[in-house]
Amino acid sequence: MGISVIGEVLKKIRPTEEERAFVNGLMVELGEIAEETVGELGLEVKPYFVGSLAKDTYLAGDHDVDLFLAFPLETPPEELREKGLELGKAIAEKLDSHEVAYAEHPYVRASYRGVSVDLVPCYNVNSWRDVKTAVDRSILHTRWVNENIKGKNDEVRLLKRFLKGINAYGSEIYVRGFSGYLAEILVIKYGSFLDVLEKADFMLRQKIIDPENWLRKEPEIAMRTVKREIEEDRPLIVLDPVDPRRNVAANLSWERYGVFYFNAVEFLEGPSTKFFFPEKAEAGDYLDELRRKGTHLVTLIFGKPDLIDDLLLPQLEKSARGLEKALEREGFGVLGWNCGYSGDKAFIMLEVERVERPAVKIHPGPEFFTERGRDFYRKNGRVWLRGKMLYAEKRVKENILDVISELLEKNQASLGKNLREAVKYADFLVDYVPGELEEEAYLFLSRKKEGLKV
16 A cells, blocks of 8 residues: 555655765764763763664654763752753864753754754663653663664654654644654554554554553553543553653644544545645635635734744744633634744734624623622613623723733733733734735635645
């Protein structure tokens, strides 16, 4: 099934011998530079390569290097941060360029021979019981995959490229798709790329995937993880083969799994390279979409805060959802939202049913014979009864832009904490976006940005 398609795709995604030689040489050089620098600083640190290069599951042309600098377990956390950053900078000084980046603790992002190199301090762990920081498991992940992959490296490449092609790859909080490690686990567990696709429905119904039998080996800890993740309503619970406390699929959203689910079915029914290498969505006219649907587009544009995507994009999403809920409470139906940034400007788009509402709304009150009822009667102008309940007519702003302004002014919409001030000073646009956002508006309104079937 789809053998010729798979062969065609593999030719494009499998690294060539020349590429492998370049990557292997690069890793040898970086390893030697790291060892030399560790010695110069007199540190007891062991460098480890982790990630897809170390597991040989990388795609052709994708050579990002993850070099972890493992400190002894007894190293105090503050010393790990301080010495880890010092060591990372010292290594990076011998490379081409570098900058400091931030996750759980600072690390150094460098460039060497045209390749991105992350230099990340961690603890030298041998088991899940040693893990102290989120990055420590990466050493164990690499070891587990290399011990279990047994020649299925190309199958992992196929699954990764498929997930990238259907826009379901990446566990970052603003993507919420499949991580590379999750793809590796699924191929190791089920055998091949096609086997994983055929199990799309089975996995969802089985719910719990436990490659290392933690439910038998560590039942109390594993069950605690399962119960926690069931309460969080995750589509999949994949107990980390190296740590029973962790669900590898914790960041995978229902939406991204749904995209995988339907595309898996379609590929099995009609294999095609388009799943791996989709054509760019055709641009269209967002105004035509508005006319077709009879809806309206409200766009807020404001200065982009200086935050990395991992922090900025979730806050933009929270702000968009907050505005959606607040407008729904005010009687403006919201059909969808979209957010992001372009250059130094961030934006939130809201597709709404209408931009005007009546000048009054009905305000339900309490029972008339209560203290609150008497108070309600005194405070309101037009009051009437339906049975024993009081009602009043309340004047409201009619235009959606005035309503949004009032919601922001009174802090009645939940916004990302670093965006509150910026959003308050946003420019509001109705049924119009500047040129640089026209394609974004079209893809959003046509549902081609996130759509399953458009």
